Amino acid sequence: MxxxxxxxxxxxxxxxxxxxxxxxxxxxxxxxxxxxxxxNFDDLAKVSSELRLLASCLIKFAKDLRLLSSGPEAGFPYRE
Structure with missing residues (x-):
């Protein structure tokens, strides 16, 4: 309220x-x-900050998985 x-x-x-x-x-x-x-919205600002941090960690994790799955038979195509 x-x-x-x-x-x-x-x-x-x-x-x-x-x-x-x-x-x-x-x-x-x-x-x-x-x-x-x-x-004072200090508690809401803290929750927002934690959610932003979680989102950036999840994005990094997803990008790492994408990079790790790239290889000669899957993921990014290999070009010389």
Missing amino acids: IGSGIGAPEKYRKVVVEKLGYVTGLQLSLRENLFDAAQ
């Missing part, structure tokens, strides 16, 4: 988080300080 939640009752916030968790299949929780959650 984004926002301060000042206008929403505590029970409503809990129900919304439970329903979103049920629909998405994720274990969600309500942050203690919603002002901080709306202003």
Whole structure:
């Protein structure tokens, strides 16, 4: 949830988080300080960074496999 939640009752916030968790299949929780959650996206930036690193490692791995599979009978053609 984004926002301060000042206008929403505590029970409503809990129900919304439970329903979103049920629909998405994720274990969600309500942050203690919603002002901080709306202003600081440090945790999301870290996740984005880790996903970028994972993607680059997987691309390198796929390229290495492609290179290793190249030979006289498969992969890149051999030319002199």
